[in-house]
Every structure is written in C-alpha cells, then in structure tokens.
Amino acid sequence: MADSENQKFCLQEVLESFKSCLSPEKEIYIEHYVSGWRGLVKLLNSLGSLFGFISKDAVSKTQILMNFLKSENGPHYATVQSMVKFELDNELVDVDKKGIYPESGCRTLLRLHRALRWLQLFLERLRTSKEDDKTSVMCRDAYNESLAQHHPWLIRKSAGVAFYSLPVRLAFFEVMNVGTPEQVVDVLGKAVPLLCEVYQITEELYQKHNLHDLP
Numbered sequence: 001m002a003d004s005e006n007q008k009f010c011l012q013e014v015l016e017s018f019k020s021c022l023s024p025e026k027e028i029y030i031e032h033y034v035s036g037w038r039g040l041v042k043l044l045n046s047l048g049s050l051f052g053f054i055s056k057d058a059v060s061k062t063q064i065l066m067n068f069l070k071s072e073n074g075p076h077y078a079t080v081q082s083m084v085k086f087e088l089d090n091e092l093v094d095v096d097k098k099g100i101y102p103e104s105g106c107r108t109l110l111r112l113h114r115a116l117r118w119l120q121l122f123l124e125r126l127r128t129s130k131e132d133d134k135t136s137v138m139c140r141d142a143y144n145e146s147l148a149q150h151h152p153w154l155i156r157k158s159a160g161v162a163f164y165s166l167p168v169r170l171a172f173f174e175v176m177n178v179g180t181p182e183q184v185v186d187v188l189g190k191a192v193p194l195l196c197e198v199y200q201i202t203e204e205l206y207q208k209h210n211l212h213d214l215p
C-alpha cells in the first residue's frame with residue numbers, strides 16, 4: 001500500500017481535489033479525480049480489514065488511470081473528455097465484450113463513476129441523518145440504489161457484511177476530521193453538490209458516446 005493511502009483522512013482535502021478536477025470549461029481533470037478517490041481510500045483503510053477488498057479494487061482502478069496519465073499518451077489522458085475522444089478515435093475500448101483492452105481508461109473510469117453515484121447518495125443520507133440513524137443502513141441503501149446493480153452476488157454479500165461493521169454516526173463523523181457534527185454537516189452540504197456536478201458531466205459524456213455498458 002502506498003504511504004499516501006496510510007495517512008489520516010481529511011474530508012476537506014477530498015473536497016479540494018474534487019473541486020480542482022473541474023476546469024472552467026467543465027472538463028474533468030483525471031489527476032484530481034484520482035486524487036479525490038485516493039483521499040477516500042485513506043478513510044476506507046481506517047475502517048478495518050473487512051473493507052480491504054473494496055480498497056484494493058479502488059486502488060487498482062486509480063492506478064490504471066495514473067499509469068495512462070504517466071504514459072507516452074499521457075496528454076490525451078489529462079481530462080475525461082480528452083481520454084474518451086482519444087480511446088474512441090483510436091479504437092482502444094472494448095465496446096461489447098472484454099477483448100484486447102480489458103483495462104481501457106473508459107471502462108476503468110466508468111467503474112469509479114458508478115461508485116461516485118454511491119458516494120453522492122451515501123453522503124446526502126449522512127448529511128440529512130439524525131443522531132440515531134445507522135451508517136450501515138445509509139451505506140447499504142445508497143449501495144442498493146446504485147453500485148449493487150452492477151455487482152455479482154458474492155460482491156454484494158461481502159459488501160453487505162462490511163457495511164455492518166461501519167462505526168456509528170458520531171464516530172464516523174469524527175473520522176472525517178472536520179470538527180463538530182454541525183461542521184461536518186456543513187462541509188457535506190458543500191461536498192454533495194460538487195460530486196453531483198462531476199457525476200452529471202461524466203454521465204452525460206458517457207451517454208453521448210454510448211459508453212454506459214462497457215464490459
């Protein structure tokens with residue numbers, strides 16, 4: 001595991017990364033998008049070994065994107081928009097079934113994009129939750145409404161087991177390193193619309209190019 005993923009989680013930092021990933025023309029910078037996810041993985045890593053398989057998958061997907069960014073084609077991977085154009089123009093995407101490019105940038109980002117929807121739903125539930133509400137239930141409901149439809153039975157079951165071990169709401173708020181519960185709610189109020197905007201831009205781009213079912 002990279003050192004950066006062992007460091008203490010800070011919600012504000014994650015928020016900054018997702019903020020920086022939007023250009024004035026509403027393009028999404030992959031470097032900052034990945035950095036936002038890597039920040040979230042720090043929190044995941046502090047939740048215990050039951051979340052290890054999720055963390056591993058998230059790290060592997062962010063690494064695939066970073067490798068593209070560092071490759072000789074790096075400039076084409078600066079933004080999600082330029083990546084989609086480059087991979088489609090050069091037929092670097094397996095459109096119907098896994099084949100020559102099982103780890104294209106487009107299909108890798110699609111997995112994180114679906115997870116971003118889960119995150120958005122989960123954080124909105126957290127933001128509007130009451131003192132006694134259960135994080136495990138919020139997390140499960142957000143998952144069932146989003147990512148679960150893309151996962152096989154075994155992953156759904158394993159995720160369900162991990163959710164049960166989530167800390168209670170107040171302890172979870174503390175892990176975020178923001179301050180009082182009121183301050184957490186305040187930061188979440190800024191985070192959710194931002195994630196929503198990043199999600200929506202990607203969603204429309206993937207719709208336009210018919211990329212929602214990449215295997």
Ligand SMILES: CCCCCCCC/C=C\CCCCCCCC(=O)N[C@@H](COP(=O)(O)O)[C@H](O)/C=C/CCCCCCCCCCCCC
Pocket residue numbers: 011040041043044053054055057058111112114115118123139143147150155159166176215
């Ligand atoms: C303010 C912060 C509070 C929230 C903190 C959340 C921290 C979450 C950090 C990372 C989230 C994990 C993102 C997981 C990406 C999953 C992508 C995916 O769907 N991968 C599957 C498909 O990939 P391919 O096989 O097609 O390559 C893969 O099969 C999945 C493997 C792992 C299981 C993913 C379960 C995801 C559950 C949602 C995350 C729950 C984390 C709860 C922490 C509060």
